[in-house]
Amino acid sequence: MRFRLNAVVGAVLIGLVLAAALMAQVWTPFDPMKLDLRARMQPPSAVHWLGTDEFGRDVASRLIAGAGTSFEISLLTVAFAMTVGAVLGVIAGFLRGWVDRVLMMLNDALLAFPGMLLALGLMVVVGASKYAIVVALGLAYAPTMVRVVRGTVLSIREREYVEASRMIGNGEGYTMARHVLPNCIAPIAVLATSMFGWVLLSESALSFLGLGVPPPAPTWGNMLAASRPHMDTAVWLSIAPGLCIALTLLGINLLGDGLRDRLDPRMAVA
Amino acid sequence: MIGYLIRRLAMTIPTILLVAAAVFVLVRLIPGDPVSLLLGEDADPAQVIELRASLGLEEPIPVQFGYWLAKVAGGDFGVSIASDRPVLPLILQRFQVSASIVIGAVGLAVLVAVPAGLIAGWKQNRGVDFAIVTVATLLLSIPSFWLGLLMLLVFGIKLGWLPVVGYVTFGDDFWRALGYIVLPVATLTMIEIGVLTRMARASAIEVMRLEYVTHARAKGLAEWQVLARHVLPNAFAPTWTLVGLILGNLLGGIAVIETVFTLPGLGRLLVDSIYARDYPVVQGCLLFTAVIYVLVNLIVDLCYPLFDPRVSAE
Numbered sequence: 001m002r003f004r005l006n007a008v009v010g011a012v013l014i015g016l017v018l019a020a021a022l023m024a025q026v027w028t029p030f031d032p033m034k035l036d037l038r039a040r041m042q043p044p045s046a047v048h049w050l051g052t053d054e055f056g057r058d059v060a061s062r063l064i065a066g067a068g069t070s071f072e073i074s075l076l077t078v079a080f081a082m083t084v085g086a087v088l089g090v091i092a093g094f095l096r097g098w099v100d101r102v103l104m105m106l107n108d109a110l111l112a113f114p115g116m117l118l119a120l121g122l123m124v125v126v127g128a129s130k131y132a133i134v135v136a137l138g139l140a141y142a143p144t145m146v147r148v149v150r151g152t153v154l155s156i157r158e159r160e161y162v163e164a165s166r167m168i169g170n171g172e173g174y175t176m177a178r179h180v181l182p183n184c185i186a187p188i189a190v191l192a193t194s195m196f197g198w199v200l201l202s203e204s205a206l207s208f209l210g211l212g213v214p215p216p217a218p219t220w221g222n223m224l225a226a227s228r229p230h231m232d233t234a235v236w237l238s239i240a241p242g243l244c245i246a247l248t249l250l251g252i253n254l255l256g257d258g259l260r261d262r263l264d265p266r267m268a269v270a
Numbered sequence: 271m272i273g274y275l276i277r278r279l280a281m282t283i284p285t286i287l288l289v290a291a292a293v294f295v296l297v298r299l300i301p302g303d304p305v306s307l308l309l310g311e312d313a314d315p316a317q318v319i320e321l322r323a324s325l326g327l328e329e330p331i332p333v334q335f336g337y338w339l340a341k342v343a344g345g346d347f348g349v350s351i352a353s354d355r356p357v358l359p360l361i362l363q364r365f366q367v368s369a370s371i372v373i374g375a376v377g378l379a380v381l382v383a384v385p386a387g388l389i390a391g392w393k394q395n396r397g398v399d400f401a402i403v404t405v406a407t408l409l410l411s412i413p414s415f416w417l418g419l420l421m422l423l424v425f426g427i428k429l430g431w432l433p434v435v436g437y438v439t440f441g442d443d444f445w446r447a448l449g450y451i452v453l454p455v456a457t458l459t460m461i462e463i464g465v466l467t468r469m470a471r472a473s474a475i476e477v478m479r480l481e482y483v484t485h486a487r488a489k490g491l492a493e494w495q496v497l498a499r500h501v502l503p504n505a506f507a508p509t510w511t512l513v514g515l516i517l518g519n520l521l522g523g524i525a526v527i528e529t530v531f532t533l534p535g536l537g538r539l540l541v542d543s544i545y546a547r548d549y550p551v552v553q554g555c556l557l558f559t560a561v562i563y564v565l566v567n568l569i570v571d572l573c574y575p576l577f578d579p580r581v582s583a584e
Contacts, residue, residue: 105288108285108288109285109288109289109291109292110292112285112288112289112292112560112563112564113289113292113522113556113560113563114518114519114521114522114523114559114560114563115519115522115523116519116522116523117521117522117523117556117559117560117563118522120522120525120540120541120544120556121293121296121552121556122296123544124296124300124544124552125296125299125300125301127301201413202523204413204415205413205415205523205526208415208526208529209525209526209529209541210541210545211541211544224415224416224419225529227419228419228530231419231422231423231427232423232427235423238416238419238420238423239420241416242412242413242415242416242419242420243416245413245416246411246412246413246416247411249410249411249412249413250407250408250411252411253407253410253411254407257407
């Protein structure tokens with residue numbers, strides 16, 4: 001019961017952020033990019049719910065716009081890592097032989113790096129833009145997906161229904177797509193959920209380091225970085241963006257726990 | 271036992287070679303020509319040809335990799351473009367700062383998380399368990415750089431107990447150095463407690479179901495003896511593996527914490543070098559950190575049979 005309640009809380013948190021991310025595409029209380037030098041550094045008020053920053057931009061509007069950016073990047077990244085991971089993982093695990101050995105050697109080379117370090121290195125190559133981040137983070141996290149999918153496929157390929165599919169004359173490609181991949185969905189979904197959290201955190205960290213989405217476009221990470229010099233005079237600038245990241249991650253973690261208990265009983269903790 | 275150690279050691283060599291190859295390829299994928307970066311865009315063509323030859327850029331790529339690997343293995347990581355100093359001593363000096371934070375934080379986190387996870391697993395689905403899991407999940411969800419900023423705000427600015435900016439080495443002034451390092455270590459400790467507690471709890475629950483725990487209880491051991499002698503050692507093994515991964519991942523992402531607390535560590539060196547396009551240093555930092563990650567995991571695995579003798583018997 002308790003864990004179901006957690007999943008509900010998680011779903012509500014993610015739903016709220018998702019709603020904000022969608023709303024950002026059409027409406028924010030103020031223009032998140034508009035400077036207003038007469039209204040600089042205002043504490044939260046009825047007009048500016050969460051105050052304004054050092055350029056007089058409305059913090060609440062920037063947070064909503066930031067939710068849009070963060071969600072877009074995280075979703076694209078997870079989709080990228082999931083696609084690469086599922087395709088390579090299924091091929092390596094199903095075909096085995098030299099294909100498997102070569103793919104796994106390359107994969108292990110990337111897995112031997114801490115994720116964030118690999119992302120930093122890749123950022124140097126791809127440059128700092130929204131889609132460059134997707135590629136860098138996607139490549140940094142895909143190897144984990146490849147590993148998990150391959151591991152699942154290794155057990156699936158021994159099942160009777162795979163044997164049956166071969167017997168009735170289906171090609172290897174068809175068998176992989178029609179019978180192997182669909183049976184990997186549960187572990188992929190569980191990992192993708194946690195990965196969404198890692199990616200969101202990494203994206204915020206890159207932005208915080210000034211290597212993410214370039215300003216003036218708002219992200220939670222670069223808002224937090226910009227608040228650092230004004231910490232003693234304008235606390236609200238440091239509190240709000242961090243709280244947004246933390247609540248989103250909390251939502252993902254709760255949702256992930258719930259999903260794992262439901263889809264993958266072996267990994268269930270309770 | 272000896273066989274296990276040798277096998278595990280032998281596995282490390284190809285991994286390190288692969289890591290080196292990955293770093294080599296990555297740095298060569300960076301757009302732009304290293305020679306025009308060193309000499310400027312409008313350099314004398316004769317000079318360009320000479321430098322290309324002396325850097326070995328005219329050789330085939332695998333040959334270049336071989337030369338580079340031999341140099342790196344001998345400790346020659348090249349020279350920083352920005353500061354004109356050799357890269358390796360620069361990295362080692364910065365690494366001391368990062369390592370002391372990371373090791374301190376993970377050490378403290380283990381001391382808190384393992385008992386907490388054990389208690390939560392022991393009292394599974396009771397009030398204590400719920401409280402511990404809730405706190406751990408909350409800690410897990412806080413971004414380190416935000417928690418760091420909040421700590422700085424409260425203890426540095428509002429209360430004025432600890433310095434906000436700066437760093438001295440432990441060798442120079444132990445007590446002042448401690449003052450600078452308390453907040454970053456405390457920040458990372460709190461976050462890693464979240465991850466490690468959940469892991470320790472999960473393994474404690476798994477072990478608690480096994481028959482030898484029932485047997486230990488049945489033969490009349492006190493509950494604390496069952497926990498300390500039978501559950502703890504076996505539940506600790508998976509957590510121990512996680513410790514290795516966490517050490518490496520913390521080191522890989524240490525730049526954010528060093529940015530918050532303005533510490534001159536390895537992560538900051540990497541990020542500053544990325545900004546400055548100082549590619550020899552970028553390459554050195556990537557390689558060094560990745561090799562440390564591999565070695566930490568090696569050490570963790572080599573210690574593993576101490577906690578779980580079944581591993582070496584495999």
